[in-house]
Amino acid sequence: MISTINEQAACLLRLDGVSKSYWMGQAYVPAVRAVTLAVRSGEFAALMGPSGSSKSTLLNICGLVDRPDTGYVKLEGVEMGRLSPEELTMVRREKIGFVFQGFNLVPVMTTFENVEYPLFLANVPAKARQERVHEMLERVGLAELEQRRPDELSGGQRQRVAIARALVKVPKLVIADEPTANLDSVTANQIVEVMHDLGRLSGTTFLIATHDPRLTGLCDRVITMSDGVLL
Numbered sequence: 001m002i003s004t005i006n007e008q009a010a011c012l013l014r015l016d017g018v019s020k021s022y023w024m025g026q027a028y029v030p031a032v033r034a035v036t037l038a039v040r041s042g043e044f045a046a047l048m049g050p051s052g053s054s055k056s057t058l059l060n061i062c063g064l065v066d067r068p069d070t071g072y073v074k075l076e077g078v079e080m081g082r083l084s085p086e087e088l089t090m091v092r093r094e095k096i097g098f099v100f101q102g103f104n105l106v107p108v109m110t111t112f113e114n115v116e117y118p119l120f121l122a123n124v125p126a127k128a129r130q131e132r133v134h135e136m137l138e139r140v141g142l143a144e145l146e147q148r149r150p151d152e153l154s155g156g157q158r159q160r161v162a163i164a165r166a167l168v169k170v171p172k173l174v175i176a177d178e179p180t181a182n183l184d185s186v187t188a189n190q191i192v193e194v195m196h197d198l199g200r201l202s203g204t205t206f207l208i209a210t211h212d213p214r215l216t217g218l219c220d221r222v223i224t225m226s227d228g229v230l231l
């Protein structure tokens, strides 16, 4: 009984029988099929699988960007299907950070402003925002480049901005979709190290879709997906 309670407390994200189909003009085609998954608090987990196996679809469900057609998603024990769209947005802003392979930075904002943005959305006061952004940029080695815009940065530097932006609000969960794709191997190594170190430091849970062996090598667990199901 005690171990059951401990297991529940340690489980940050839980999916139960989660399925999602897409309308393909004439019929719904299943993408994610009856997935059950528990991700522990502080876990650094990789999600692997061939192209089209529905990794991104599953990440969108885990990141509360998409709702499943059937099944349950629980974050910290709270069933997300019960929340209104506004409440889901609040939970996402407060507890989840995203890192994408295309970086998704705002092109007209500087490094500082891109990293500051999630704190601004979370109504963090200006002085605290400044302190936290400076600290985070220091940690990812970009303190000198805080006034540059994304088009004045290298791919690796942009990805470090994206990681700083995802982690600045100290989210419970970071969802990363191929964060080292399109980066040269030295830069990819730096990105892997930065994510791993920051994760360990803050106790943040990572769920990372990747084909990169440098990343999977550091992961506590590799979750394998094939044709919409977990193996």
Ligand SMILES: Nc1ncnc2c1ncn2[C@@H]1O[C@H](COP(=O)(O)OP(=O)(O)OP(=O)(O)O)[C@@H](O)[C@H]1O
Residues within 6 Å of the ligand: 022, 023, 031, 049, 050, 051, 052, 053, 054, 055, 056, 057, 058
């Ligand atoms: N918005 C959408 N509308 C219709 N079908 C979609 C949509 N998004 C994904 N699909 C389909 O769902 C399946 C899973 O796609 P998904 O992008 O989740 O796979 P993936 O494993 O992330 O692929 P990749 O590694 O190539 O990014 C694919 O057959 C894809 O064509």
